[in-house]
Amino acid sequence: MTQAHQLSPSSPASSASSASPTGRARLMDGTGLARRILAETALRAAALTARTGTAPCLATVLVGADPASVTYVRMKRNRCREAGIASRQVELPAGTTTAELVRTLTELSDDPGVHGILLQHPMGEHIDERAAFEAIVPEKDVDGVTLGSYSAMSFGLPGFQSCTPGGIMRLLDAYDVDPAGRRAVVVGRSAILGKPVGMLLLGRDATVTYCHSRTRDLSAEVRRADIVVAAVGRPELIRGEDIKPGAVVVDAGYNPGNVGDVHFDSAVERAGLITPVPGGVGPMTIATLLEQTVTGAERRSER
Amino acid sequence: MTQAHQLSPSSPASSASSASPTGRARLMDGTGLARRILAETALRAAALTARTGTAPCLATVLVGADPASVTYVRMKRNRCREAGIASRQVELPAGTTTAELVRTLTELSDDPGVHGILLQHPMGEHIDERAAFEAIVPEKDVDGVTLGSYSAMSFGLPGFQSCTPGGIMRLLDAYDVDPAGRRAVVVGRSAILGKPVGMLLLGRDATVTYCHSRTRDLSAEVRRADIVVAAVGRPELIRGEDIKPGAVVVDAGYNPGNVGDVHFDSAVERAGLITPVPGGVGPMTIATLLEQTVTGAERRSER
Numbered sequence: 001m002t003q004a005h006q007l008s009p010s011s012p013a014s015s016a017s018s019a020s021p022t023g024r025a026r027l028m029d030g031t032g033l034a035r036r037i038l039a040e041t042a043l044r045a046a047a048l049t050a051r052t053g054t055a056p057c058l059a060t061v062l063v064g065a066d067p068a069s070v071t072y073v074r075m076k077r078n079r080c081r082e083a084g085i086a087s088r089q090v091e092l093p094a095g096t097t098t099a100e101l102v103r104t105l106t107e108l109s110d111d112p113g114v115h116g117i118l119l120q121h122p123m124g125e126h127i128d129e130r131a132a133f134e135a136i137v138p139e140k141d142v143d144g145v146t147l148g149s150y151s152a153m154s155f156g157l158p159g160f161q162s163c164t165p166g167g168i169m170r171l172l173d174a175y176d177v178d179p180a181g182r183r184a185v186v187v188g189r190s191a192i193l194g195k196p197v198g199m200l201l202l203g204r205d206a207t208v209t210y211c212h213s214r215t216r217d218l219s220a221e222v223r224r225a226d227i228v229v230a231a232v233g234r235p236e237l238i239r240g241e242d243i244k245p246g247a248v249v250v251d252a253g254y255n256p257g258n259v260g261d262v263h264f265d266s267a268v269e270r271a272g273l274i275t276p277v278p279g280g281v282g283p284m285t286i287a288t289l290l291e292q293t294v295t296g297a298e299r300r301s302e303r
Numbered sequence: 304m305t306q307a308h309q310l311s312p313s314s315p316a317s318s319a320s321s322a323s324p325t326g327r328a329r330l331m332d333g334t335g336l337a338r339r340i341l342a343e344t345a346l347r348a349a350a351l352t353a354r355t356g357t358a359p360c361l362a363t364v365l366v367g368a369d370p371a372s373v374t375y376v377r378m379k380r381n382r383c384r385e386a387g388i389a390s391r392q393v394e395l396p397a398g399t400t401t402a403e404l405v406r407t408l409t410e411l412s413d414d415p416g417v418h419g420i421l422l423q424h425p426m427g428e429h430i431d432e433r434a435a436f437e438a439i440v441p442e443k444d445v446d447g448v449t450l451g452s453y454s455a456m457s458f459g460l461p462g463f464q465s466c467t468p469g470g471i472m473r474l475l476d477a478y479d480v481d482p483a484g485r486r487a488v489v490v491g492r493s494a495i496l497g498k499p500v501g502m503l504l505l506g507r508d509a510t511v512t513y514c515h516s517r518t519r520d521l522s523a524e525v526r527r528a529d530i531v532v533a534a535v536g537r538p539e540l541i542r543g544e545d546i547k548p549g550a551v552v553v554d555a556g557y558n559p560g561n562v563g564d565v566h567f568d569s570a571v572e573r574a575g576l577i578t579p580v581p582g583g584v585g586p587m588t589i590a591t592l593l594e595q596t597v598t599g600a601e602r603r604s605e606r
Binding site: 130147148150151152154155157180181182183189191195198199202205207208209210211212214215216221 | 484492505510513
C-alpha cells in the first residue's frame with residue numbers, strides 16, 4: 001500500500017507511509033466526510049421535498065429500551081432532522097413477539113409515506129432477527145440488512161448497501177484507496193458487517209481473506225494485509241506490531257469506552273492510513289443510512 | 304492438513320501426506336461417492352413414488368443447442384432415469400428472449416408436478432441470466448442458482464445448495480476433512496461456484512481467501528492453503544510446486560480435453576488428498592442435483 005492515498009483527486013499523490021512527516025499514519029476523517037455527504041443529502045432531500053411536497057421519511061423501529069440502542073436511534077433521528085428527512089418513531093415493548101414485529105414491519109413496508117426502514121438491532125434473543133429483517137421490502141431496506149441486499153452486494157447488483165460496509169467503501173474511495181489487486185483481510189464474519197464488506201472488497205478486485213474466532217494465526221493473516229477491516233467487536237484485538245507498514249487500517253469495531261478493535265496507539269505508528277475511533281467508520285454508517293433513505297424516496301417519486 | 308483424512312469413520316485415521324506408501328496423494332473418489340449418494344437417492348425416490356403415486360420430477364430447461372450444454376443436460380436426464388426421477392425436457396430455441404424464458408420458468412415454478420428446475424447455463428449473451436434464475440421459486444431451486452439460495456448458503460440458513468459447492472463439501476466430509484481453523488483458498492469468484500463454496504467453507508470455520516484474475520501473487524496464496532478449491536476454468540493454472548505438502552486439493556475446473564484447473568501430475572506428488580478430473584467434483588455435482596430434487600419432492604409431499 002504505497003501508492004497514492006490522497007484526500008481528493010486534486011491533492012498530490014503521496015506514499016501512504018510518508019504521508020505524515022512524523023511517520024504516523026494519516027487519519028481517515030469519517031466525521032468530515034460524513035458531514036459532506038450529509039450536506040449533499042440535505043440538498044437532495046430539500047429538492048425532493050420542494051418538488052413533491054413530501055419530505056423523505058425514515059421509519060425507525062426499536063424493540064425494548066436497551067440504552068445503547070436508544071442512543072443510536074436518537075442519533076439517527078437527530079441526523080435525519082438536520083438533513084431535512086422526516087422520521088417516524090416506532091417503539092415496541094421488549095416483550096414484542098416476532099410475529100408482532102413482522103406485522104409492524106410489513107405495515108411500514110406497505111406504507112407509501114415511508115421511504116426507508118431502520119430496524120435497530122440487536123433485538124431480544126426471543127426474536128427471530130432474520131424473519132424480522134426479511135419483512136422489510138427491498139425498496140425500503142436502506143440499512144441493507146435483508147438477504148436480497150446482501151446478495152446484491154455480493155454480485156454487484158443494484159440495491160442498498162449494508163450501511164457500515166457501504167460507508168467503509170466510501171471512506172476508502174475518498175482517500176483514493178483502490179482495493180484492486182490488494183490483499184484485504186476482514187476480521188469478523190457477521191451478516192451485516194464482515195461478510196458484506198468482504199464481498200464489496202472482492203467486487204472491487206481485492207484478494208479477500210475472512211478471519212474470525214477460529215482462525216489459527218490471526219497475527220500472521222493481518223501481517224500480510226494491505227487493507228485491514230476490523231469488524232469483530234473485541235477491544236484492541238489487533239495490535240500495531242501486526243500491521244504491515246503503510247497498510248490501510250479500517251476499524252469498524254465498537255466497544256465500550258470508545259475503543260475499537262484495533263489498538264490505535266500502536267497501529268497508528270505503522271499504518272499508512274487509519275480510521276480513528278470515534279470519528280472514523282461510525283459517522284459514515286449514519287451518513288450512508290440517510291443518503292440511502294433519500295435515494296429510496298427519489299426512486300419512489302420517479303415511479 | 305496432517306490429521307485424519309479417512310475414507311469412512313471406520314477406517315483408521317492416517318496422516319494425509321503418508322496416506323499412500325508412494326508419497327502420492329490419495330484420490331478423492333467422486334465417482335464412487337456419487338454412486339452411493341445416487342443409490343440412496345433412488346431408494347428415497349422409490350419410497351416417495353410408492354407413497355404418493357408420483358415420481359419426483361426435475362424439469363430441465365435448455366436454451367439453444369450448445370453441444371456441451373446438450374451433453375450436460377442429457378447426462379443429468381440419464382442419471383434421473385437411473386434414480387427413478389422423472390424429468391421433463393424443455394428445449395427453447397437459441398433466439399428465446401429473457402421475457403419468454405422467464406415466462407417458461409414461472410410456469411414451471413407454478414406447476415405442482417415439477418419438484419425441481421434446472422436451467423442449463425451459460426445461456427446466450429442476449430439473455431439476462433440473473434432475471435432468468437430469479438424466476439425459479441426457492442422451493443424448486445435444486446441447482447442452487449438463485450440469490451435466495453446464495454444468501455442461505457452464506458448464512459447457514461435452510462435452502463438448496465449450489466450443486467458443485469454442495470458436492471465439494473460432501474466430498475470433504477466423506478474424507479473427514481474438517482475445514483475448521485484451516486486456511487482455505489478459493490481460486491475463482493463466480494456466482495455459482497467460487498463465491499458460494501467460499502461461503503460454505505467459512506460457515507464451517509475455515510479461514511477463507513478468495514483469489515481471482517486480479518490477485519497479484521496467486522502462487523503465494525496457494526502455497527499457504529491447507530485446502531485449495533480451484534474453480535476458475537483455466538487449464539492447469541495451479542501447479543504442484545505451489546501446493547503445500549499434504550494439502551487437500553479440490554479441482555472444480557472443467558476445461559476442454561478433460562483437463563482441470565490443477566496440473567494433476569505435479570500436484571498429486573505434493574497433495575495429501577486430491578480430486579481427479581474427471582471422476583472428482585463432476586459426478587458430485589449431478590448427485591447433489593438429484594438428491595436435492597428428491598428432497599424438494601419430499602418436502603412438497605409433506606405440505
